[in-house]
Amino acid sequence: MQTAAKQSIHSAGLDEIETYLMTLKERPYRAKQIVDWLYQKRAGSFEEMSDLPQALRDRLAQDFGFGNLETVRVLGSEDTTRKFLFRLGDGNLIESVLIPASPALYGERSDRRTICVSTQVGCAYGCRFCASGLDGFSRNLDASEIVQQLLAVEKATGERIDNVVFMGMGEPLANLANVVRSIRIINAPWGLEIGARHITVSTSGLAPQIKKLADEPLQSRLAISLHGATDEVRNRIMPVNRKYNLTTLLSACDYYASQKKQRIYFEYILIGGVNDAEEQAHLLAGHARRVGARINLIPYNTVQGLEWSRPSREKQERFLSIVRGHGVVATLRREKGHDIEAACGQLRLQTKRAEENALT
Ligand code: SAH
Ligand code: SF4
Helix, strand or coil: CCCCCCEEHHHCCHHHHHHHHHHCCCCCHHHHHHHHHHHHCCCCCCCCCCCCCHHHHHHHHHHEECCCCEEEEEECCCCCCEEEEEECCCCCEEEEEEECCECCCCCCCCECCEEECCCEEECCCCCCCCCCCCCCEEEECCHHHHHHHHHHHHHHHCCCCCEEEECCCCCHHHHHHHHHHHHHHHHCCCCCCCCHHHEEEEECCCHHHHHHHHHCCCCCEEEEECCCCCHHHHHHHCCHHHHCCHHHHHHHHHHHHHHCCCCCEEEEEECCCCCCCHHHHHHHHHHHHHHCCEEEEEECCCCCCCCCCCCCHHHHHHHHHHHHHCCCCEEECCCCCHHHCCCCCHHHHHHHHHHHHHHC
């Protein structure tokens, strides 16, 4: 088990490793050798770093953790959405989802392999429709536990990931420092080398943190989980809206848009009888025009134990055409992974419950 005090090497930046080596009076070029072992050669331990002196390998192993995620379950198969359940060093479970080529997801037209990463164990925000919040919140992931999700999935599939969305379990902006740190490593030329435009952070609407993110010198993308175009609808399904209402949220989006030369995405899950009225479509389009956002409509994925369901296909298409009628760029996701419970948090919840049952 990892000791809490030891920093994992996968959460350290190249500059930090250089500074650390300086304190040991080691040559600075060793830092580049170390990150090459981590992110190019994908070493599984310090011991494998064969061109480092043995004494340095031993010292690194003393000073840093070298966590590896333990794969508990994989659902799905090649060419479909695959879902990975991982166990962390302290026994907690998290999930990542790998989504194959999809024409209308995030970023460029030809998104290839997109990974959806978790940022927390559980979630404190308790959106009524979401499986991730059902069991409450346990803890933040550190940057290494986020980066290791990519390493583990690439190792398991033998394929490179070219797009990252922070849309798994947890609220990324409630864990902003670790998320920003992980983005730097994912994006770095010495790290996983994924372009910032292929990295999207999603938030349920933490207005002050949206502004903080706007001030970070990062070119990653931002998605807002809107799911309602009025306070009335958002209050009903997203408790966070009582803290930061739509007016506050949209002005944070304005600020973000003014600081970055890029578009925001609005995520909008379509839930039958809850947020799918035509009036919501008109208002949603108005909000999107105001902040220059694009809209991704997502038919709701059923969650065991929750009463919500998606509207009919016709109703989904009608909603889409109203939004587009206002001149807003919008897509309707023909989502994959419905069959393997790909909505965030579901696999973990199932496994956790099964483990708890086995113990009692
Ligand atoms: N906490 C962040 C990121 C994780 S949730 C956020 O809320 O944005 C990632 C996305 O999955 C969010 O847009 C969320 O609303 C959506 N989601 C949650 N449960 C879902 C479900 N059952 N079906 C479809 N999308 C869902
Ligand atoms: Fe948390 Fe996002 Fe799920 Fe809301 S939708 S409970 S913020 S993970």
